[in-house]
Amino acid sequence: xxxxxxxxxCLCLLLFGSFTAHAEELPEGxxxxxxxxVFEHLGDSYEWHITTWGKTHVSIPLPVIVRSRTGHxxxxxxxxxxxxEESYNGYYIAKEGPYAGKIVEQVNGEEIRPIxxxxxxxxxxxxxxxxxxxxxxxxxxxxYKKRKVENAAPGGFVGAMEMxxxxxxxxxxKSCVGKDYKRFAPYLLTVxxxxxxxxxxxxxxxxxxxxxxxxxxxxxxxxxLCTFFAVNLFGTREYWKEIFWPEVPTWxxxxxxxxxAIELVGIFTKPFALMIRLFANMMAGHAxxxxxxxxxxxxxxxxxxxxxxxxxxxxxxxxxxNLLELLVAFIQAYVFTMLSAVFIGLxxxxxxxTTEEAxx
Amino acid sequence: MGLLQPETGLLxxxxxxxxxxxxxxxxxxxxxxxxxxxxxxVFVEKSLEAAKEAKAQLDNIKTESEAxxxxxxxxxxxxxxxxxxxxxxIISQAKNEASIEAQKQLDEAKRQIQLEKExxxxxxxxxxxxxxxxxxxxxxxxxxxxxxxxxxxxxxxxDEMPDMKQS
Numbered sequence: 208x209x210x211x212x213x214x215x216x217c218l219c220l221l222l223f224g225s226f227t228a229h230a231e232e233l234p235e236g237x238x239x240x241x242x243x244x245v246f247e248h249l250g251d252s253y254e255w256h257i258t259t260w261g262k263t264h265v266s267i268p269l270p271v272i273v274r275s276r277t278g279h280x281x282x283x284x285x286x287x288x289x290x291x292e293e294s295y296n297g298y299y300i301a302k303e304g305p306y307a308g309k310i311v312e313q314v315n316g317e318e319i320r321p322i323x324x325x326x327x328x329x330x331x332x333x334x335x336x337x338x339x340x341x342x343x344x345x346x347x348x349x350x351y352k353k354r355k356v357e358n359a360a361p362g363g364f365v366g367a368m369e370m371x372x373x374x375x376x377x378x379x380x381k382s383c384v385g386k387d388y389k390r391f392a393p394y395l396l397t398v399x400x401x402x403x404x405x406x407x408x409x410x411x412x413x414x415x416x417x418x419x420x421x422x423x424x425x426x427x428x429x430x431x432l433c434t435f436f437a438v439n440l441f442g443t444r445e446y447w448k449e450i451f452w453p454e455v456p457t458w459x460x461x462x463x464x465x466x467x468a469i470e471l472v473g474i475f476t477k478p479f480a481l482m483i484r485l486f487a488n489m490m491a492g493h494a495x496x497x498x499x500x501x502x503x504x505x506x507x508x509x510x511x512x513x514x515x516x517x518x519x520x521x522x523x524x525x526x527x528x529n530l531l532e533l534l535v536a537f538i539q540a541y542v543f544t545m546l547s548a549v550f551i552g553l554x555x556x557x558x559x560x561t562t563e564e565a566x567x
Numbered sequence: 568m569g570l571l572q573p574e575t576g577l578l579x580x581x582x583x584x585x586x587x588x589x590x591x592x593x594x595x596x597x598x599x600x601x602x603x604x605x606x607x608x609v610f611v612e613k614s615l616e617a618a619k620e621a622k623a624q625l626d627n628i629k630t631e632s633e634a635x636x637x638x639x640x641x642x643x644x645x646x647x648x649x650x651x652x653x654x655x656x657i658i659s660q661a662k663n664e665a666s667i668e669a670q671k672q673l674d675e676a677k678r679q680i681q682l683e684k685e686x687x688x689x690x691x692x693x694x695x696x697x698x699x700x701x702x703x704x705x706x707x708x709x710x711x712x713x714x715x716x717x718x719x720x721x722x723x724x725x726d727e728m729p730d731m732k733q734s
Binding site for chain 2: 246249250251272322323324325326327329330333334337340341344345347348351352354356357360368369372373376392393394396397400401423424425426428429430433490
């Protein structure tokens with residue numbers, strides 16, 4: 208009963224919050240551009256936008272680090288751009304064109320992208336999440352360093368983390384990688400918890416969370432690349448033999464190397480699929496939640512009754528989607544880790560005797 | 568589309584932070600935890616094994632002691648039975664002996680009494696004989712004043728003599 212009451216209170220607050228938000232945020236006679244809002248969130252930005260109060264933007268300025276064509280580094284806060292309205296030191300944020308939303312500089316009347324390693328919103332979220340992850344895991348590890356084997360098993364948070372880690376370690380890594388799983392366990396565990404914490408933090412709507420980190424292709428690209436290297440650098444001779452000289456009828460591989468070509472493409476499609484799966488899932492989740500939230504503001508122009516009923520619908524769907532995303536956050540981390548483990552396990556094959564060989 | 572183009576800056580930071588996180592966690596994080604858990608698993612297994620062994624030993628001891636107790640109880644029973652039997656035997660023997668002894672004594676007493684009686688009878692007889700002889704003398708002295716009666720008397724006596732001898 209208590210729980211039900213909590214949920215009811217939360218619902219009321221959310222509804223109330225939605226109403227006040229619409230009263231404050233929406234300027235009179237201006238349509239809400241859902242697409243822009245959603246894409247602005249899914250993409251990256253040079254400042255961490257928190258809210259817009261009337262006409263003032265409340266946001267956290269982030270450091271911009273760029274290297275101009277002339278070869279010197281510039282470091283300054285993104286607040287110099289005045290939310291993209293002004294230019295600074297020759298740099299400005301492009302409004303349109305191929306580099307829309309990015310810092311560009313003008314060279315000979317052409318917009319050119321400088322080398323840009325700014326701490327953007329996604330980068331800051333990434334660093335924060337990494338820090339949180341390292342703190343959590345090292346904190347848990349610290350508990351073990353102080354104790355001996357004979358001590359009782361940990362309880363509370365450390366116990367829960369131990370259970371979590373060992374679940375991934377035993378059920379996923381041990382069973383998927385095979386014999387020498389110990390060598391790959393730290394990497395796979397890091398991948399899992401890295402993705403998981405970034406997914407979870409993405410679900411928190413206010414400052415330290417809320418950034419679309421794992422729904423960014425650069426992040427998943429690096430993760431997939433790491434798995435690609437882990438698979439192929441530690442592949443056994445048997446693994447390479449099965450790629451270039453698989454056990455198929457000779458005409459499939461001799462004059463025209465059909466099977467080897469397919470296998471070779473397979474090397475790259477596996478991590479590519481990993482990259483796209485994680486990226487698409489997380490991005491889609493963020494997009495759906497944002498679109499549902501925008502429903503409140505879109506329906507303002509349709510009259511009060513529609514707006515109120517659609518707000519209720521929107522809140523309900525948002526809650527549902529958030530719960531679903533919680534599940535997806537875990538599932539995607541799990542799937543990425545599991546597939547990585549399976550690919551590593553497949554690349555670690557030992558020479559197995561075929562039935563014909565065994566009979567001879 | 569912009570979303571599908573990886574940003575160089577983000578790639579750089581992601582690579583950097585992921586490698587740093589990986590190195591830190593792979594060195595100081597996960598191996599510590601997994602190693603400890605594995606060790607604990609082994610420890611628990613060992614402890615279970617030891618506990619099982621101890622329990623088996625305890626069971627063994629218990630059955631042994633039980634058997635010992637049982638045998639002791641049986642021994643006690645046997646001893647008690649034997650003691651009871653011995654008691655019976657001794658008592659019956661004693662009774663037997665006592666009765667035999669008593670019989671013997673009784674017999675002895677009877678014999679003694681017989682002897683005494685016989686002796687007494689003999690004494691009485693001799694006394695009676697002596698008395699009767701005395702009486703007879705006195706009677707005879709009175710009666711034997713005349714000759715014929717003396718003679719008849721003597722003859723009767725003589726007639727009676729062989730009878731006396733025979734009896």
